[in-house]
Amino acid sequence: MARILIVDDEQGVLNALRRMCLNSMITPAVPDPHVTTFTSPLQALGYVRDHPVDLVISDYRMPEMDGTTFLTRLKQLQPDTARMILSAYTDMDGIVRAINDAGIFRFVSKPWSDVDLRVSIVQVLEHRALLLENRKLANEVRVQRGIISRQQADLEKLEAESPGITRVRWSEDGGVLLED
Amino acid sequence: MAESTSGFGTSKHNDFAWVYALYELGQKVATGIDPRRVQQDILDHIVSGLDAESGSIALLVEGTADVLEIVAGTDLPPGAVGSRLPPGVGVFGHVLATGQPLLINGDVAETRLPLRLNQRRERSTDSAMCWPLRVDDRIIGTLAVNRAAGAPRYTVADLDRGQIVTSLLALVMANHRMHVDRENRISELSQLNAEMQRINALLEDAQDQIIHSERLASIGQIAAGVAHEINNPVAFVLSNLYTLETYLSGLFRLLEQPVEARGSPAPGSAQAGLDVDFMREDGVALLHESREGLLRVKRIVEDLKDFSRGGADETWESADLHKVLESTLNMIRNEVKYKARIETRYGDLPQVECLPSRINQVFLNLLVNASQAIDASGTITISSGIDGREVWFRFEDNGCGISKEHLHRIFEPFFTTKPVGQGTGLGLSVSYSIVRKHGGQIEVDSELGRGTRFTVRLPTRQAAAGNAHGTDRAIAVNAA
Numbered sequence: 001m002a003r004i005l006i007v008d009d010e011q012g013v014l015n016a017l018r019r020m021c022l023n024s025m026i027t028p029a030v031p032d033p034h035v036t037t038f039t040s041p042l043q044a045l046g047y048v049r050d051h052p053v054d055l056v057i058s059d060y061r062m063p064e065m066d067g068t069t070f071l072t073r074l075k076q077l078q079p080d081t082a083r084m085i086l087s088a089y090t091d092m093d094g095i096v097r098a099i100n101d102a103g104i105f106r107f108v109s110k111p112w113s114d115v116d117l118r119v120s121i122v123q124v125l126e127h128r129a130l131l132l133e134n135r136k137l138a139n140e141v142r143v144q145r146g147i148i149s150r151q152q153a154d155l156e157k158l159e160a161e162s163p164g165i166t167r168v169r170w171s172e173d174g175g176v177l178l179e180d
Numbered sequence: 181m182a183e184s185t186s187g188f189g190t191s192k193h194n195d196f197a198w199v200y201a202l203y204e205l206g207q208k209v210a211t212g213i214d215p216r217r218v219q220q221d222i223l224d225h226i227v228s229g230l231d232a233e234s235g236s237i238a239l240l241v242e243g244t245a246d247v248l249e250i251v252a253g254t255d256l257p258p259g260a261v262g263s264r265l266p267p268g269v270g271v272f273g274h275v276l277a278t279g280q281p282l283l284i285n286g287d288v289a290e291t292r293l294p295l296r297l298n299q300r301r302e303r304s305t306d307s308a309m310c311w312p313l314r315v316d317d318r319i320i321g322t323l324a325v326n327r328a329a330g331a332p333r334y335t336v337a338d339l340d341r342g343q344i345v346t347s348l349l350a351l352v353m354a355n356h357r358m359h360v361d362r363e364n365r366i367s368e369l370s371q372l373n374a375e376m377q378r379i380n381a382l383l384e385d386a387q388d389q390i391i392h393s394e395r396l397a398s399i400g401q402i403a404a405g406v407a408h409e410i411n412n413p414v415a416f417v418l419s420n421l422y423t424l425e426t427y428l429s430g431l432f433r434l435l436e437q438p439v440e441a442r443g444s445p446a447p448g449s450a451q452a453g454l455d456v457d458f459m460r461e462d463g464v465a466l467l468h469e470s471r472e473g474l475l476r477v478k479r480i481v482e483d484l485k486d487f488s489r490g491g492a493d494e495t496w497e498s499a500d501l502h503k504v505l506e507s508t509l510n511m512i513r514n515e516v517k518y519k520a521r522i523e524t525r526y527g528d529l530p531q532v533e534c535l536p537s538r539i540n541q542v543f544l545n546l547l548v549n550a551s552q553a554i555d556a557s558g559t560i561t562i563s564s565g566i567d568g569r570e571v572w573f574r575f576e577d578n579g580c581g582i583s584k585e586h587l588h589r590i591f592e593p594f595f596t597t598k599p600v601g602q603g604t605g606l607g608l609s610v611s612y613s614i615v616r617k618h619g620g621q622i623e624v625d626s627e628l629g630r631g632t633r634f635t636v637r638l639p640t641r642q643a644a645a646g647n648a649h650g651t652d653r654a655i656a657v658n659a660a
Contacts, residue, residue: 111415
């Protein structure tokens with residue numbers, strides 16, 4: 001399953017990208033796509049709080065905040081989500097920040113080529129899956145060698161399934177403190 | 181020395197008719213007949229009235245005290261009329277210097293009269309009279325009449341009687357000179373006027389050029405935003421078309437199969453991904469969205485085209501200024517929307533007679549300024565209304581504002597506080613001249629750190645004189 005989140009202030013772009021991801025008649029097809037879209041980065045951040053996402057594709061120029069800011073904040077919530085920027089905006093400073101601060105995997109320019117974008121999406125998802133798999137295997141090896149405790153490995157596994165769950169802060173009355 | 185038996189002062193010539201004829205000759209001056217010709221006629225009249233053989237009139241050259249120019253003469257060599265006499269020389273020079281009439285009887289070859297130069301004269305001058313021509317104690321020239329030897333010589337009595345005539349002559353000549361001066365001044369003035377009109381036309385051309393250049397420069401400033409605004413629809417339309425292509429090829433593949441096989445595609449087969457119902461629904465939506473997208477591109481391109489094309493040859497028309505403003509907003513929405521929220525409070529406006537693309541340019545300038553004044557995020561409020569015979573548009577931002585020392589300079593050409601590449605310094609100066617051309621005005625209020633408010637007032641009709649268009653129209657009406 002590929003959980004994909006797309007954010008762009010242009011509804012037409014969102015619809016086209018959703019179509020492209022869901023279209024299974026072309027290769028490479030995105031495997032088992034689940035696409036969620038938002039025109040508002042703020043709403044998207046709210047969604048990300050309790051919905052794990054494998055890949056997020058964001059526009060750069062948006063009214064509420066730019067794509068780099070959005071992805072940087074999303075990265076704090078879900079560090080393992082793969083991040084891409086899709087934009088006609090080609091300001092050097094913006095791209096540098098997107099790479100250094102938001103740690104994006106790809107920068108795709110608008111108008112995009114459907115084929116190229118799908119190849120990128122599939123590659124990024126595979127790359128991410130490999131990273132996660134690699135980490136999981138490495139942890140198993142470490143457990144086996146007694147380097148880390150079973151408990152810590154379980155915690156990391158839990159974190160991978162529900163991002164942020166191991167870093168919950170409790171208030172004095174037992175409530176869960178949410179970061180904004 | 182023979183007494184004069186005939187001449188001015190005798191009953192034959194002392195009649196009113198002769199004086200009246202002289203007066204009439206003087207009046208001819210005003211009818212536009214060649215002045216030299218009139219002066220010669222006057223001289224001929226006097227020469228005949230005084231029973232002289234020849235005569236000449238010289239007038240002081242304008243702006244000099246002692247240079248005489250011969251304006252009329254009889255029996256003078258060719259070229260003498262129109263020539264200037266050396267100052268202080270000859271009988272004329274003497275009369276001019278003394279201001280006294282002069283009677284010369286006897287040999288004039290000793291004197292340096294102009295007629296002495298006449299080599300073809302058969303009889304030598306024997307008797308001559310010369311008077312200064314006075315107007316209000318000011319000598320404006322001299323008159324001389326001559327008799328050849330053989331004719332009766334002039335007497336002092338003739339000189340005194342002639343003095344009376346010269347007063348009239350002086351008036352006629354002065355009148356004539358004033359008339360000529362006036363004609364010259366009028367022609368000079370009309371030449372100056374023509375020259376001024378030519379320069380004015382050049383200035384207007386230059387002004388139009390500046391307005392047009394500024395217009396193109398402002399397109400440069402908003403180009404990135406416009407590109408983005410066009411890019412988005414183009415991007416999703418392209419993607420949609422690609423998707424549609426796969427839908428269609430899928431459907432055609434399905435059509436090529438035998439009817440029985442279509443109903444239940446085997447799981448896992450190529451048709452598994454073919455959801456005909458979905459494609460039918462989504463195909464329609466896809467086309468609808470794509471068309472909307474392309475219409476948006478079309479609108480922006482049209483707005484841009486209208487904006488960049490409107491040149492000096494644009495005609496005045498009644499326009500809905502809200503539509504003009506919307507077309508401006510179409511072009512710069514992308515420039516503004518990432519920084520500012522645009523709030524509009526439009527009143528009910530009548531059609532306004534204007535040059536729409538010029539007004540568009542004013543709106544664009546004010547909106548770009550408002551947007552650039554806002555650092556990160558703010559609000560631009562646009563309101564409009566009608567106030568008697570004029571409509572007003574107000575552009576209010578809550579940006580950085582304009583400092584007091586800059587506020588009175590903002591309409592100066594090339595004055596800018598923007599970094600290089602972000603402004604030409606011409607925007608407001610050009611906006612000002614456009615609004616003035618419409619007979620309207622621009623007002624500005626600003627406070628540092630609080631924001632700026634520009635108000636544009638435009639008359640709904642251009643009938644009012646005092647602006648270029650009103651004048652043009654008045655001329656057009658007269659011509660019709």
